[in-house]
Amino acid sequence: MRLLLVEDDVMVASGIKLGLSDAGYAVDWVGSAERALEVTKMESFDLAVVDIGLPLMDGLALTHRLRKEGHAMPVLILTARDALHDRVQGLDMGADDYMVKPFELPELLARLRALLRRSQAATSATLTFGPLELDTAHRMACIRPVPSAAGVSASQPAATVPIELGPREWTVMEYLLLQAPKPANKDKLLQALTGWDKEITPNAVEVYISRLRGKLEPHGIALRSIRGFGYRLELLAPSGGAGLVADALPGE
Amino acid sequence: MPAPTGMTSGLQRRLLLLLLVPLFLLAALNAWFDFRSAGSAALQQDRQLLSLVPLLADSVVARGLTEGDPPALLTAPPVDEFLNERPGLAAFAVLGLDGDVQIGERWLSSPLPATREPEFSSEEYGGVTYRIVSQRMNTVAGELVVRLADGSDPRQQWLHLVWIKVVLPNVVLVTAAVFGVNWAVRRALRPLLELKEAVERRSPRDLSALDPQASPDEVRPLVLSLNRLFDLVNAQAESQRRFVADAAHQLRTPLAALQAQVEAWAQAVNRGGQADWRDRSVTAGEAGPLHGAAEITLSADQINKLRSAARRTSQLANQLLALSRADARSSQTQAMQRVDLKQLCEVQLENHLDAAAGKDIDLGMDCLPAHVCGHEWLLRELLGNLVDNAIKYTPTGGRVTLRCGMGPTDAPGGTQAFLEVEDDGPGVPEAERKKVLERFYRVQGAQGDGSGLGLAIAEEIARAHRGNLCIESGAAGRGLRVALWLPA
Numbered sequence: 001m002r003l004l005l006v007e008d009d010v011m012v013a014s015g016i017k018l019g020l021s022d023a024g025y026a027v028d029w030v031g032s033a034e035r036a037l038e039v040t041k042m043e044s045f046d047l048a049v050v051d052i053g054l055p056l057m058d059g060l061a062l063t064h065r066l067r068k069e070g071h072a073m074p075v076l077i078l079t080a081r082d083a084l085h086d087r088v089q090g091l092d093m094g095a096d097d098y099m100v101k102p103f104e105l106p107e108l109l110a111r112l113r114a115l116l117r118r119s120q121a122a123t124s125a126t127l128t129f130g131p132l133e134l135d136t137a138h139r140m141a142c143i144r145p146v147p148s149a150a151g152v153s154a155s156q157p158a159a160t161v162p163i164e165l166g167p168r169e170w171t172v173m174e175y176l177l178l179q180a181p182k183p184a185n186k187d188k189l190l191q192a193l194t195g196w197d198k199e200i201t202p203n204a205v206e207v208y209i210s211r212l213r214g215k216l217e218p219h220g221i222a223l224r225s226i227r228g229f230g231y232r233l234e235l236l237a238p239s240g241g242a243g244l245v246a247d248a249l250p251g252e
Numbered sequence: 253m254p255a256p257t258g259m260t261s262g263l264q265r266r267l268l269l270l271l272l273v274p275l276f277l278l279a280a281l282n283a284w285f286d287f288r289s290a291g292s293a294a295l296q297q298d299r300q301l302l303s304l305v306p307l308l309a310d311s312v313v314a315r316g317l318t319e320g321d322p323p324a325l326l327t328a329p330p331v332d333e334f335l336n337e338r339p340g341l342a343a344f345a346v347l348g349l350d351g352d353v354q355i356g357e358r359w360l361s362s363p364l365p366a367t368r369e370p371e372f373s374s375e376e377y378g379g380v381t382y383r384i385v386s387q388r389m390n391t392v393a394g395e396l397v398v399r400l401a402d403g404s405d406p407r408q409q410w411l412h413l414v415w416i417k418v419v420l421p422n423v424v425l426v427t428a429a430v431f432g433v434n435w436a437v438r439r440a441l442r443p444l445l446e447l448k449e450a451v452e453r454r455s456p457r458d459l460s461a462l463d464p465q466a467s468p469d470e471v472r473p474l475v476l477s478l479n480r481l482f483d484l485v486n487a488q489a490e491s492q493r494r495f496v497a498d499a500a501h502q503l504r505t506p507l508a509a510l511q512a513q514v515e516a517w518a519q520a521v522n523r524g525g526q527a528d529w530r531d532r533s534v535t536a537g538e539a540g541p542l543h544g545a546a547e548i549t550l551s552a553d554q555i556n557k558l559r560s561a562a563r564r565t566s567q568l569a570n571q572l573l574a575l576s577r578a579d580a581r582s583s584q585t586q587a588m589q590r591v592d593l594k595q596l597c598e599v600q601l602e603n604h605l606d607a608a609a610g611k612d613i614d615l616g617m618d619c620l621p622a623h624v625c626g627h628e629w630l631l632r633e634l635l636g637n638l639v640d641n642a643i644k645y646t647p648t649g650g651r652v653t654l655r656c657g658m659g660p661t662d663a664p665g666g667t668q669a670f671l672e673v674e675d676d677g678p679g680v681p682e683a684e685r686k687k688v689l690e691r692f693y694r695v696q697g698a699q700g701d702g703s704g705l706g707l708a709i710a711e712e713i714a715r716a717h718r719g720n721l722c723i724e725s726g727a728a729g730r731g732l733r734v735a736l737w738l739p740a
Contacts, residue, residue, distance in 0.1 A: 009505065009508070009509055010509075011506075011509030011510070011512065011513060012508050012509045012512045013512075014512075014513065015509065015511070015512025015513035015514075015515065015516050016512050016516070017516075018513070018516035018517070018520070019512065019515055019516035019519055022516060022519050022520045022523065023519065080501065080504050080505055080508065100570075101504060101505070101508035102504055102507045102508035102510075102511040102512070102562075102566035102569075103508075103511070104511075104515060104563060105512075105515035105516060105518070105519055106519075106606070107606075110606070182602055183601075183602060183605060185598070224609070226601065226605065226615070226616060226617075227614060227615075227616020227617065227618075227653070228616045228617035228618045228619065228653070228654075229598065229601055229616065229617050232605065234609070
């Protein structure tokens, strides 16, 4: 994944670059909107992180220009301002999300993942969450173990395990994956399912969820119930403990 | 309200005193004059009696036929008239020098005058007080004592009537005057009282100008002075608020830099371990402005501590900014819009899921559709602070619930929207519930690293929305429930 970071504050930029590189992203950093426009003409990026308060052309104007020039990559705006006006304006200008500085790195990573997932879903037919992969074109689901430091040893071949899903389970799975790492709203899940059954009950959703749990948990993926809201896909720690893995590595 | 009444009652009392004391004096003077006029009436009666005495003496027209017989009497017309005018209340007597009554009423036989001068006396007979004049007179029947008694004494009559004729009207007049003056004074002072109440009713934060047109001319300069003072205090408060907002805002830029760095280090050490981190620190040194600086090695623990300090400082700057923005006057400048409380809860739930999962807290919601008119970002800040607090203070394995919906108001038929966060943590003792709303106040012995601003912000935001912040125990008396009630 290649990210463009547009930020004029050296300290902030180096911190973000360090954090994102460490999380496995390739980061190109430029200090002005003008440079960013030059760079995007030559290279292509999967995502742009843009500070709103840039010298000369500001981050909102840059976003607007990028969209006008036909760049479809997700743009996440960084802003020290927090007035509602700016947020709305940012989204109107074509930004996909915003974060108020100062921010916590895990939250930035979570938002980047969500943005990347969404843009992936729009451009490719494959949805992933950790080791789980959903090929929406061929309606096939499988577990593709991610090579990580703590996980699979070199002696074990990284075998792909297919997962059998019924049509309604598939709908639920797809919806959950589209939302991840955000939680999926149970009401909306119900709506997604009504295409299959006119009279689907919340209890029926429970049934599909518990079936999916049975299929995912052996592979380190949990389906947490969020009381009063819905469900969320989470990665269990590889050791099998209760601990939650905060960051899923982005696919490279 | 005992204290404030003193302000006007002093004035009221003085006015009443100044008006009523002269009135009492006038009434007393009036009574005295009435007494005086009664005295002059008595004098007139004495004169009349005196003028009749010689006529009565002249009425003795002949000696008695024999020695011992009373002399013949032919009353003179004025005397007759006098007696007829006062039937039963007038009497006369003609006495011999030895003191026995020769003609007339026998009861008029009292001591004889020693001289030839007329003598006046008062005597009671048959329940009537008579004014009596006696004089020795030479008559055709020799020297006799003539006596006239007038029971229609105006002084006596007046004394009987004095209560009705003088005291009662005066009392009635004075009583009426007391009420009248009291009413008038109150009425005259009413604008002043209203002004006092208007000043008294306003909250300490309300420093808007008073309407000078509502006050009487005499008080208007005072109102204008007050308004000038309000303006001054306002300007000062506003500049202070702006200073805090600017300072907090400016702080966030260097804080963002600090935090971005520390967050990256923390992520690196937490992921890769310390050996790995040493390699990376070289990269960081080259990329950052610390170019050429001596390298130091920090342990994972130190870096995590550094990160948590950076996060707390950032949060504090954010909260200070929110607090100064929530100030009633500054939030008035932005228009309110329709806010979906349920959606607000969903967003905050999502934002806090990771923090809750980290402490194995069951974060959930129980929301019914509810909309209010408000400032969305302030309400979001409020709810965020409440959820943050709940997760911070609830022990591992606890339960935090977000709620919203509509509920009945105190007024019958009315409904209000509510936004609520409940936890099953240690709660706040009843005695401290007021204090937790104070800025920077932290419950004694509480765990967690809060700044003590979360609830102060919530209170400020509630005020900006004319809402009501309730702090109570959670279900079954455990934990804490903080609810914001908003006019729907």
